[in-house]
Amino acid sequence: MTQNGRDSRRLVADRRPAPGGTPSKKPRKPAVKKRKTSARPPRKGGIISRFFGFIFGLIWGFGWRVSMIVALLVGAGVLYYYASLPNVSALVDGRAKGSVTLMDRDGKVFAWRGEQFGGMITASTVSPYLRDAVIATEDRRFYLHPGVDPIGVASAVKINLSEGRGPLSGHGGSTITQQTAKLLCLGNPYDPTTGQTEADYEADCRVSTLWRKITEATYALAMEAKYSKDEILTIYLNRAFLGAGTRGFEAAAQRYFGKSAAQVNPAEAAMLAGLLKAPTRYAPTNNLERSQQRANIIVGLMEDQGYLTPAQANTARSNPAQLSDAAEAKAGGYFADWVMSDGPDYFTRNTTEDVLIKTTLDQRIQTAAEDAMKYIFENKVKEGSKAQAAIIVMSADGAVRAMVGGRKTKVSGVFNRATTAKRQTGSAFKPFVYAAALELGHHYNSTVVDEPYTLDIPGSGPWSPENYTRKHYGQVTLEYALANSLNVPAVKVSEAVGRDNVRQIASDFGIQSDLAAGPALALGASEATLIEVVGAYAGILNGGSSVKPYGLTELTLMGDDTPLMDADGGIGERVIREEAARELIYMMSKVVSEGSGQRARLPDREAAGKTGTTSAARDAWFVGFTADYVAGVWMGYDDNTPLSGVTGGGLPAEIWHEVMVRVHEGLPPRPLPMLRPAPAAQAPVTTQRQVPRAPQQNSDPLGQALSDVLNSLFGGGRN
Structure with missing residues (x-):
């Protein structure tokens, strides 16, 4: 039985003595129960870290999804353009009109009209000096990138911003492949039946907007997938406009130097490559001295990149390219214009063929009159x-x-x-x-x-x-x-x-x-x-x-022997x-x-x-x-x-x-x-x-x- 008042003492049995020993006089203190605590102390700013972590995760999640969508769209664009690209031979002559070559009474060429195309050349048949000059000038990493060069783009953007322009204004950082895509107008040929002039068409092809750059890059990637590097370079060498009505380096070499593009020396190659920046301004028939100064810059680039030895570069600088006699004479400009205006329109001003016209001009007498x-x-x-x-x-x-x-x-x-x-x-x-x-x-x-x-x-x-x-x-x-x-x-x-x-x-x-x-x-x-x-x-x-x-x-078509017209x-x-x-x-x-x-x-x-x-x-x-x-x-x-x-x-x-x-x-x-x-x-x-x-x-x-x-x-x- 218990008492009415509860005894507060705990009822425990006496500790038994250990075997062979005596009981302890002092009972052991009960263990004190410790409070459980965290393994690490709380960090300062935990809320901020969790906030930025959330934002990063959101951006990452959104970014990789958008990147995936962009990659899919670019891939679809590449596949679309890849399927539409024809054989290389179908792209080398991009002229909307033909050309007229005029010869004097002795059979010597004295003038050209229309868009000249000297015939197809390839990256392997053109002078190696010319091929190297174009690459050194326009795209030194041509054989390393897949059609778009991020390093070149970043460098161009940096230069544009440092010069106070917009990121896409001025230097474009375009590769040769991208420039070729622009020359092809992204596969949209000129169609005169639309009522658009050729000048307006070419202006549209040169528009430089963000969307245009993206489309151009996509087309360039498709070209890289479809063609080899040398095939892309071949298209570029044949389609580039080089002043004085010339399309392609073969026509330009014949126009300015009276020789094939396969025969040009380093100085001549540098002058031709220098035309790519501004064909009309640097055309040697407009200002030979200015064209020669531009060529010296290209010679320096070729030397720096190892395409020319110092001795070759010095020789090119000491012996700058000179115009051929026919190009330098610029003979009979008024006479040539008169023949073009007096002849049938479909074989002169608006010809779609390459025409050869023999004329009555005597260059000796022409010089006498001018003098x-x-x-x-x-x-x-x-x-x-x-x-x-x-x-x-x-x-x-x-x-x-x-x-x-x-x-x-x-x-x-x-x-x-x-x-x-x-x-x-x-x-x-x-x-x-x-x-x-x-x-x-x-x-x-x-x-x-x-x-x-x-x-x-x-x-x-x-x-x-x-x-x-x-x-x-x-x-x-x-x-x-x-x-x-x-x-x-x-x-x-x-x-x-x-x-x-x-x-x-x-x-x-x-x-x-x-x-x-x-x-x-x-x-x-x-x-x-x-x-x-x-x-x-x-x-x-x-x-x-x-x-x-x-x-x-x-009047005959180029390559034909049978005249289509005689003297009228x-x-x-x-x-x-x-x-x-x-x-x-x-x-x-x-x-x-x-x-x-x-x-x-x-x-x-x-x-x-x-x-x-x-x-x-x-x-x-x-x-x-x-x-x-x-x-x-x-x-x-x-x-x-x-x-x-x-x-x-x-x-x-x-x-x-x-x-x-x-x-x-x-x-x-x-x-x-x-x-x-x-x-x-x-x-x-x-x-x-x-x-x-x-x-x-x-x-x-x-x-x-x-x-x-x-x-x-x-x-x-x-x-």
């Missing part, structure tokens, strides 16, 4: 003058041998004053007036009275032509009137034989421009181009038959009798030997021609011929500003003289095919046949007051 113009303007024209000039030299059958369309001669695609500018002819038209009289039976020694003369022009009133000297010379022969370029006799003869006859003869000789209807027709009030007038004079020289000026003699020009129908032509040549010879064109006189051979100066001296002409060639010179301002102190018998005659002296160097003199009257018969006598007087109106005060005004309106011709 003559340069000599006169440097020595006899005021420095800073903006006056222009044009020259044409042709044979009597209309074959154009030289053409200069302006003072700048090493040009192409510019305004051609020889074939396009229509200007008043002035007294250079008068031979056609006298041709009409001779054809109707008058002769060189027929007479006409030079006296004050007035015509009543319906709707305009009285008109009185004046001679340049403001004097009158009484009864004169037609020979004298033409030699001294008298205006009154020319108008009287025109009125006597009939303006319609004069217009018809001028038109039949090749003056195709609209001819004036009034009496000022005789004084050259009509406009014509230089090539029309020179062609008409060629008709006089050849005995009175018309000619059609021409420059094309044969030459001698045509007879205009005046041969006897009349011979008399007219004799009369025109007097212009040079005794009359207004004496500055054109040649030292060793006969020449004939006619001066021409229009109202207020806005145009000055000299057109003439020897037994071998016809040449014409026009001089004036493009904006019709009057010339200062210049007449047709002045600077134009001097230019003509300088041209013809150079043209006839080494040629034996030949007599003109003209009438040669007995000396006694040349003096004018009153018994000679006189051209009937045309109706003449009495002068009155009103007519005299209007005379000067009407003279300027109708272009009262001067010598």
Whole structure:
């Protein structure tokens, strides 16, 4: 039993003594139970670590999923482009148009038009110097990357940002494979049926946006999967634009150096590779010195990367690349443009084929014409003058041998004053007036009275032509009137034989421009181009038959032997009798030997021609011929500003003289095919046949007051 109050002592049995021992006097203290604690003390900032860990995990989870999606999309894009890529041979010629190669009369190439493609070259057949120069310049890691070079991209971005541009502006870090993808426009060929111009198409292909870069990289990866490195390089070498209308390094090597891309030396290879940065700016035909400086940079890159030894690099620097004779000459730019514009459009300006055109150009004569113009303007024209000039030299059958369309001669695609500018002819038209009289039976020694003369022009009133000297010379022969370029006799003869006859003869000789209807027709009030007038004079020289000026003699497709076209020009129908032509040549010879064109006189051979100066001296002409060639010179301002102190018998005659002296160097003199009257018969006598007087109106005060005004309106011709 227990007591009512509980005993607080624990009821435990006495500890038994250990066997053989005595019981302990002191009981053992009960063990104290320890509190369980963590193995490590809590770290500071645990919440922050868990937060960043969560963010990292979120980003990682999102990132690898997005990366997987991007990888799948890129892979799908690569597979898509891979399946669409054709064989390499189908990609080497990327031109939308064909080319035209022009050859002179001796079969030498002198000009190129359109997009030139010299034929397919490969990475293995091209000069190793050229292959190495392209890689050293454009993509030194070409054989190491898979089409996209992250190192190159990172370097380009860094440079762009350091120069204050956007990451994708300026340096692109593109590999050769990516550049080839851009040249292929990611497999989208030009389609003219869409209405988009070729320039717009190429601009679209060069757009540099982030999405475009991604697509371009995808296409590049597909190319790397489809083609070998050398095949990619082959496409690039054939499609790159290299200035002066050349596509591919073979065309460029032929254009600039007159040799194959397989034959270029280190200096030439460096110059060609240097064009890739800016083809037009660095084209050696635009600025050879600048192109050579750029080539020296490329030589340095090739040396640094081990493609050239120091000795080879020094040789390349000491002997920079030079243009071929044909490229340096830039011969016949105006002539080539004229042939291109005069030929059929589908074989010239818009040809899709590669065309070879043989022409009438004589490069020796072309050089003579250019040198003559340069000599006169440097020595006899005021420095800073903006006056222009044009020259044409042709044979009597209309074959154009030289053409200069302006003072700048090493040009192409510019305004051609020889074939396009229509200007008043002035007294250079008068031979056609006298041709009409001779054809109707008058002769060189027929007479006409030079006296004050007035015509009543319906709707305009009285008109009185004046001679340049403001004097009158009484009864004169037609020979004298033409030699001294008298205006009154020319108008009287025109009125006597009939303006319609004069217009018809001028038109039949090749003056195709609209001819004036009034009496000022005789004084050259009509406009014509230089090539029309020179062609008409060629008709006089050849005995009175018309000619059609021409420059094309044969057109063939490159590689074919059968011509598709022959010469479209030459001698045509007879205009005046041969006897009349011979008399007219004799009369025109007097212009040079005794009359207004004496500055054109040649030292060793006969020449004939006619001066021409229009109202207020806005145009000055000299057109003439020897037994071998016809040449014409026009001089004036493009904006019709009057010339200062210049007449047709002045600077134009001097230019003509300088041209013809150079043209006839080494040629034996030949007599003109003209009438040669007995000396006694040349003096004018009153018994000679006189051209009937045309109706003449009495002068009155009103007519005299209007005379000067009407003279300027109708272009009262001067010598």
